[in-house]
Amino acid sequence: TRQYFFQIARFPQYLAVFSSRWFAKRTGQLEFYEHFDKEFKRPFIIAFLLALFSLIFMSLGLLLDKFYL
Numbered sequence: 667t668r669q670y671f672f673q674i675a676r677f678p679q680y681l682a683v684f685s686s687r688w689f690a691k692r693t694g695q696l697e698f699y700e701h702f703d704k705e706f707k708r709p710f711i712i713a714f715l716l717a718l719f720s721l722i723f724m725s726l727g728l729l730l731d732k733f734y735l
Contacts, residue, residue: 677710677713680710681710681711681713681714683695683698683699684699684702684707684710684711685711685714687699
């Protein structure tokens with residue numbers, strides 16, 4: 667169970683590096699970025715976008731609930 671916790675804790679780090687070549691170069695992890703292919707990076711990016719959109723829609727839902735209902 668401890669390994670799952672550490673994998674979840676490292677997810678933002680992987681995501682930040684996989685998000686763009688520029689960011690990987692800026693943080694000094696360009697070698698890490700180029701080591702993996704697009705097929706491996708895609709689930710990290712999709713999971714990040716899903717989390718981002720869910721946060722946006724949750725915030726909009728809370729605002730609509732507070733001011734319009």
